[in-house]
Amino acid sequence: xxxxxxxxxxxxxxxxxxxxxxxxxxxxxxxxxxxxxxxxxxxxxxxxxxxxxxxxxxxxxxxxxxxxxxxxxxxxxxxxxxxxxxxxxxxxxxxxxxxxxxxxxxxxxxxxxxxxxxxxxxxxxxxxxxxxxxxxxxxxxxxxxxxxxxxxxxxxxxxxxxxxxxxxxxxxxxxxxxxxxxxxxxxxxxxxxxxxxxxxxxxxxxxxxxxxxxxxxxxxxxxxxxxxxxxxxxxxxxxxxxxxxxxxxxxxxxxxxxxxxxxxxxxxxxxxxxxxxxxxxxxxxxxxxxxxxxxxxxxxxxxxxxxxxxxxxxxxxxxxxxxxxxxxxxxxxxxxxxxxxxxxxxxxxxxxxxxxxxxxxxxxxxxxxxxxxxxxxxxxxxxxxxxxxxxxxxxxxxxxxxxxxxxxxxxxxxxxxxxxxxxxxxxxxxxxxxxxxxxxxxxxxxxxxxxxxxxxxxxxxxxxxxxxxxxxxxxxxxxxxxxxxxxxxxxxxxxxxxxxxxxxxxxxxxxxxxxxxxxxxxxxxxxxxxxxxxxxxxxxxxxxxxxxxxxxxxxxxxxxxxxxxxxxxxxxxxxxxxxxxxxxxxxxxxxxxxxxxxxxxxxxxxxxxxxxxxxxxxxxxxxxxx
Numbered sequence: 220x221x222x223x224x225x226x227x228x229x230x231x232x233x234x235x236x237x238x239x240x241x242x243x244x245x246x247x248x249x250x251x252x253x254x255x256x257x258x259x260x261x262x263x264x265x266x267x268x269x270x271x272x273x274x275x276x277x278x279x280x281x282x283x284x285x286x287x288x289x290x291x292x293x294x295x296x297x298x299x300x301x302x303x304x305x306x307x308x309x310x311x312x313x314x315x316x317x318x319x320x321x322x323x324x325x326x327x328x329x330x331x332x333x334x335x336x337x338x339x340x341x342x343x344x345x346x347x348x349x350x351x352x353x354x355x356x357x358x359x360x361x362x363x364x365x366x367x368x369x370x371x372x373x374x375x376x377x378x379x380x381x382x383x384x385x386x387x388x389x390x391x392x393x394x395x396x397x398x399x400x401x402x403x404x405x406x407x408x409x410x411x412x413x414x415x416x417x418x419x420x421x422x423x424x425x426x427x428x429x430x431x432x433x434x435x436x437x438x439x440x441x442x443x444x445x446x447x448x449x450x451x452x453x454x455x456x457x458x459x460x461x462x463x464x465x466x467x468x469x470x471x472x473x474x475x476x477x478x479x480x481x482x483x484x485x486x487x488x489x490x491x492x493x494x495x496x497x498x499x500x501x502x503x504x505x506x507x508x509x510x511x512x513x514x515x516x517x518x519x520x521x522x523x524x525x526x527x528x529x530x531x532x533x534x535x536x537x538x539x540x541x542x543x544x545x546x547x548x549x550x551x552x553x554x555x556x557x558x559x560x561x562x563x564x565x566x567x568x569x570x571x572x573x574x575x576x577x578x579x580x581x582x583x584x585x586x587x588x589x590x591x592x593x594x595x596x597x598x599x600x601x602x603x604x605x606x607x608x609x610x611x612x613x614x615x616x617x618x619x620x621x622x623x624x625x626x627x628x629x630x631x632x633x634x635x636x637x638x639x640x641x642x643x644x645x646x647x648x649x650x651x652x653x654x655x656x657x658x659x660x661x662x663x664x665x666x667x668x669x670x671x672x673x674x675x676x677x678x679x680x681x682x683x684x685x686x687x688x689x690x691x692x693x694x695x696x697x698x699x700x701x702x703x704x705x706x707x708x709x710x711x712x713x714x715x716x717x718x719x720x721x722x723x724x725x726x727x728x729x730x731x732x733x734x735x736x737x738x739x740x741x742x743x744x745x746x747x748x749x750x751x752x753x754x755x756x757x758x759x760x761x762x763x764x765x766x767x768x769x770x771x772x773x774x775x776x777x778x779x780x781x782x783x784x785x786x787x788x789x790x791x792x793x794x795x796x797x798x799x800x801x802x803x804x805x806x807x808x809x810x811x812x813x814x815x816x817x818x819x820x821x822x823x824x825x826x827x828x829x830x831x832x833x834x835x836x837x838x839x840x841x842x843x844x845x
Contacts, residue, residue: 481527
């Protein structure tokens with residue numbers, strides 16, 4: 220599905236929608252059912268990935284020839300290779316750290332929000348990255364030579380511009396997570412989302428019979444599709460060596476050889492495929508529907524590989540977490556992996572209590588490729604940047620330092636070109652890749668051209684400002700669903716998850732809802748879109764239809780506008796007690812519509828409806844006493 224570029228990327232009005240043949244992607248966990256002691260699996264969870272260009276508003280295709288001969292991987296900003304990594308390659312094969320993850324999950328029901336869907340079983344992959352213990356034990360296990368274990372990068376401040384990041388010079392997981400009660404496994408968030416039970420099975424060599432060990436979800440970041448599991452049973456990784464990670468400043472060159480390890484569909488044992496890094500750029504993460512930096516590899520990545528490592532064979536270290544692939548006519552061998560910089564951000568954020576959602580500048584931007592537009596703004600040939608079209612202002616968020624008409628020329632120490640791209644670790648990527656290194660609330664330095672003058676600004680990074688949220692997971696393992704029922708009318712907030720579950724085919728989705736999805740952002744007066752999901756038939760609402768009625772959008776209650784579902788529920792409850800009639804105004808795809816009910820009939824009707832339709836509670840909200 221082609222989703223709008225979030226604020227901080229590019230003005231949606233200037234973004235052409237891509238051809239339908241190029242937009243499908245699949246998250247890579249396997250769904251199946253246990254039968255007679257064997258595991259059968261079928262690929263599931265079709266969703267869409269959008270390859271977001273360097274905020275240019277155009278799709279680019281790069282054909283890279285596969286390098287078929289073995290050669291050492293090339294590395295950006297790395298002067299030495301860790302001796303412990305070489306020792307790992309010689310003494311303990313990196314595949315020994317790969318695990319298969321068995322998950323029993325139960326997803327939320329978007330169309331019947333007071334219920335859940337049926338229980339299902341899925342599998343994915345993961346990587347053992349840290350042994351239990353404190354910082355002293357971890358340091359002893361990691362390496363005997365601390366100086367050589369520190370991967371040094373040349374001219375860091377000049378080349379990376381990210382020395383203010385607290386995790387930027389880390390080289391060992393123990394630096395990010397100082398203490399752990401159990402052994403830690405890194406995997407993808409969508410592998411364990413909505414999990415009710417998680418089991419980990421380590422890779423075994425010939426003659427071994429590995430067991431399945433209980434694991435608990437330690438941390439999850441849905442925005443960058445990463446999760447940490449903790450295994451308390453010491454037997455699970457006995458004799459295993461944790462896999463090391465490339466440092467946050469390390470990115471392989473395009474055409475560097477890589478290996479993808481995991482447990483994909485088609486077999487029960489470890490699979491290792493080989494290929495090259497074919498691209499490094501910002502793509503849309505299908506799990507969170509949010510753009511993020513990713514490595515594209517042409518090694519085979521299949522359902523079940525999700526959460527498994529993409530490994531640099533020259534050092535035996537992990538360079539990415541496999542999490543999705545592009546499925547489309549005419550597209551082959553495009554698997555995506557979460558890069559080291561986002562992995563380290565996630566590890567540090569978990570250990571230090573930082574919010575996991577990725578942050579942004581909260582603005583709409585437009586490219587400045589047009590020379591006429593640049594001349595109008597008074598930009599010389601040497602001046603580069605992108606135009607700020609609008610600065611979003613949500614409730615509770617500090618006032619945005621940027622203004623409509625500003626030309627954003629620099630973020631931190633990264634110069635922004637006319638297509639919204641920056642030079643990052645030797646690769647040209649979209650500006651959002653730099654924002655994603657920081658945490659919510661962090662302040663970044665900006666240089667802008669405003670009315671002919673260059674200004675230095677400080678801007679706190681804010682959460683996404685889509686009026687229709689792209690994901691309902693937030694920092695939780697499961698989705699947070701809210702609903703409110705009054706007089707048989709079922710009200711819920713509009714979300715991307717609801718649209719996808721209610722209408723799997725994007726072409727079937729109501730136009731009035733998709734217009735809100737693409738264009739609208741939160742404001743101080745409007746934080747959510749409230750819709751009428753369905754009408755549960757009863758005498759109190761007779762004459763307004765039953766069941767699905769087109770998902771009309773709530774405009775007002777008794778003439779008063781609504782901000783979000785909580786505000787709407789409070790207003791409607793108050794109107795029932797204070798007025799003779801309740802009037803709710805809607806906006807449908809066909810135009811305005813009004814529902815009127817007698818206030819005196821609603822309390823008894825609510826009790827009747829709750830009993831008849833077997834609803835455990837008429838709302839998930841906490842409302843003030845009436």
